[in-house]
Amino acid sequence: MNTANTNPVxxxxxxxxxxxxxxxxxxxxxxxxxxxxxxxxxQIDHIKVILVKPVDVPTxxxxxxxxxxxxxxxxxxxxxxxxxxxxxxDFSKCRMSIAGFDENINLKxxxxxxxxxxxxxxxxxxxxxxxxxxxxxxxxxxxxxSDVIFDIVETGATLKENGLVVIKxxxxxxxxxxxxxxxxxxxxVTINExxxxxNPEEIEVLPCTK
Amino acid sequence: MKQRKTGSLVDNKKRYALIQELTQLYKAHGYVQISIxxxxxxxDVKNGNSKKSVRFVDPTxxxxxxxxxxxxxxxxxxxxxxxNDVNKFCYYANTFGYQxxxxxxxxxxxxxxxxxxxxxxxxxxxxxxxxxxLRINKEALVEVSELRLYKAVEAIINQMAPDPERVRxxxxxKNIPGIRREMLPEALExxxxxxxxxxxxxxxxxxxxxxxxxxxxxxxxNALTQAIHYLEEIVEIVEAYELSSYFSLDxxxxxxxxxxxxxxxxxxxxxxxTEICSGGRYDLLSAEYxxxxxxxxxxxxxxxxxxxxxxxxxYRPNAIMICEHKISESGIQIAELYRSKGFIVDxxxxxxxxxxxxxxxxxxxxxxVLLSDKTAKVINLRKDEIVKYPIGEFKGKVSVTFKNESxx
Numbered sequence: 001m002n003t004a005n006t007n008p009v010x011x012x013x014x015x016x017x018x019x020x021x022x023x024x025x026x027x028x029x030x031x032x033x034x035x036x037x038x039x040x041x042x043q044i045d046h047i048k049v050i051l052v053k054p055v056d057v058p059t060x061x062x063x064x065x066x067x068x069x070x071x072x073x074x075x076x077x078x079x080x081x082x083x084x085x086x087x088x089x090d091f092s093k094c095r096m097s098i099a100g101f102d103e104n105i106n107l108k109x110x111x112x113x114x115x116x117x118x119x120x121x122x123x124x125x126x127x128x129x130x131x132x133x134x135x136x137x138x139x140x141x142x143x144x145x146s147d148v149i150f151d152i153v154e155t156g157a158t159l160k161e162n163g164l165v166v167i168k169x170x171x172x173x174x175x176x177x178x179x180x181x182x183x184x185x186x187x188x189v190t191i192n193e194x195x196x197x198x199n200p201e202e203i204e205v206l207p208c209t210k
Numbered sequence: 211m212k213q214r215k216t217g218s219l220v221d222n223k224k225r226y227a228l229i230q231e232l233t234q235l236y237k238a239h240g241y242v243q244i245s246i247x248x249x250x251x252x253x254d255v256k257n258g259n260s261k262k263s264v265r266f267v268d269p270t271x272x273x274x275x276x277x278x279x280x281x282x283x284x285x286x287x288x289x290x291x292x293x294n295d296v297n298k299f300c301y302y303a304n305t306f307g308y309q310x311x312x313x314x315x316x317x318x319x320x321x322x323x324x325x326x327x328x329x330x331x332x333x334x335x336x337x338x339x340x341x342x343x344l345r346i347n348k349e350a351l352v353e354v355s356e357l358r359l360y361k362a363v364e365a366i367i368n369q370m371a372p373d374p375e376r377v378r379x380x381x382x383x384k385n386i387p388g389i390r391r392e393m394l395p396e397a398l399e400x401x402x403x404x405x406x407x408x409x410x411x412x413x414x415x416x417x418x419x420x421x422x423x424x425x426x427x428x429x430x431x432n433a434l435t436q437a438i439h440y441l442e443e444i445v446e447i448v449e450a451y452e453l454s455s456y457f458s459l460d461x462x463x464x465x466x467x468x469x470x471x472x473x474x475x476x477x478x479x480x481x482x483x484t485e486i487c488s489g490g491r492y493d494l495l496s497a498e499y500x501x502x503x504x505x506x507x508x509x510x511x512x513x514x515x516x517x518x519x520x521x522x523x524x525y526r527p528n529a530i531m532i533c534e535h536k537i538s539e540s541g542i543q544i545a546e547l548y549r550s551k552g553f554i555v556d557x558x559x560x561x562x563x564x565x566x567x568x569x570x571x572x573x574x575x576x577x578x579v580l581l582s583d584k585t586a587k588v589i590n591l592r593k594d595e596i597v598k599y600p601i602g603e604f605k606g607k608v609s610v611t612f613k614n615e616s617x618x
Contacts, residue, residue, distance in 0.1 A: 064483025085385040182478045
């Protein structure tokens, strides 16, 4: 990456699919990085990239340890923390949906929803009883632990294999470039330039002078 | 940045030294220090967040609330005293509230400028906010907004957006892709994206804002022109103080409290992950307690500073530590002479110069005087200056030195 301003910034990148697709998609803009290694810190020009678990990205950015973060919107919403959301990256797209057996279930009623995302679930379904599960959420309606599930759906293959259907798509999810609000104040030019790398026309709509 | 535990004796000393330093700054600008009540009747708290406030029951006074907004407490006192003139007050107060279901005690320091509504008074509080931050860290920034412009944009959002709350959220997070995805009317989308560009160095933002308010969606252009002109005046005054490099505009920011009605600002320190200072104009708040009184001010969250970053050393002004290998009559007389002239004097015996300096640093003392039979060595820790005097000359100097003068 080459940007005119040289203020050093730290970017927390969600490890796994997002980091892999990030390095693949922006290989022309990012110098070759050997993502097969177990290294967690990479220096790319004046940007220090740290690879962290997706769920930890909001923590690093909120604490100001990282100025920027790239992580799925699901993780940002679930964290409940507030950031500037400067850009959205055009890969790893999916959606969060309600799935179950009964397509006609009243989602506004007092249903029970099993999910890995209780905070987001409460945002969209405040009347529902939420059961937090750490994985294999699809099991919950099968075992009659819940009426439906609220989870990320990519291809829908896992749902189909377990006899579940999507009842309602709730929100689209893709990786988001977030910034710590205070860091942004001091590194506005650098951060906007980095943001523009993902979407070049953005630099025209965010004229920055300080 | 490391999260640090607050509440230790060291932090308490730093907290108090910082409060003293900032209070002195405010007093130097004509602000009078007052105290803030630690609790109030719940019925008097009109702008508090009931979920955050800490309430308790007194058999005779009914339901009381621990202090969580000194600004409203001061406004109430002002109304009770029926003060109509221009008044400038500063304070520090402990505030109480629940955060994540845990009771938090926080110290805040702030100032309030009552009785006048003009750009000069707003500029003065912005200048003092910048000066306050610079006392803590030299990399500071105060970012100012004008809520008349924000409210005009908000009115258009409420009128045109299918989901105004969501659009306001997207605006607050500077989420341009999100705004584009909302399928808003084209004119509104263009307005919001142009609005998000109203951020950066003051002069350029002012020019951008002048073009922005020409957008045909704005109905009351005169009021917005006045608001921009008001900002321009503030910018000029801040420039006159030569503080422009610590000052920027972001016309999209707005306050948590609805009582702000003119300028609104937030203050940041480099490497501190959140804002540590916020303030602005709130002419409407006083009407809740009686007669409307123009008002502006700000508050600094002391604990946020202490818990997240190293504060540069703060020295108690006019504080002297007199050190002798063995405390003598001559040392006591010098200490008494300094005290009579308004200095704070601590007299100690010492083993080594290094130990004396460490002790003085720990006590946030600005000057150390190392006395011997023949000489007086004066060390100013803030300026990092050392001057050695023959003892006779030093005693002569003490007799004519006054508070607020260098003892060198």
